[in-house]
Amino acid sequence: MIRHTVSFTLKHARGSELESAFLEAAKVLADIPGVERFERLRQVSAKSDFEFGFSMEFADQAAYDAYNGHPDHVAFVRDRWVPEVERFQELDYAAL
Secondary structure (H helix, E strand, O other): OEEEEEEEEEOOOOOOHHHHHHHHHHHHHHHOOOOEEEEEEEOOOOOOOOOEEEEEEEOOHHHHHHHHHOHHHHHHHHHHHHHHEEEEEEEEEEOO
8 A cells, every 4th residue: 555645835825716726626636546545634733834735545556656647647737736836745655
């Protein structure tokens, strides 16, 4: 199992329609074959200055690789992520 996570901050004003539209558009990622337990998260810890997170799981490396190359993921990254995300940190975990 691989848990793919990303913490990020958007370029949009907090609570804006643009922020909401981005988070809504991200739901397309949940429908990509192989994606399990997709979550859109709001960061609440004072220890981090990222505002949001996405988390999802994949059964194995092949499922994760297929997700990365899937046209819906590629389009989301190109059309939404790159122009709208200010900064981010991506972490991928495998269970011990």
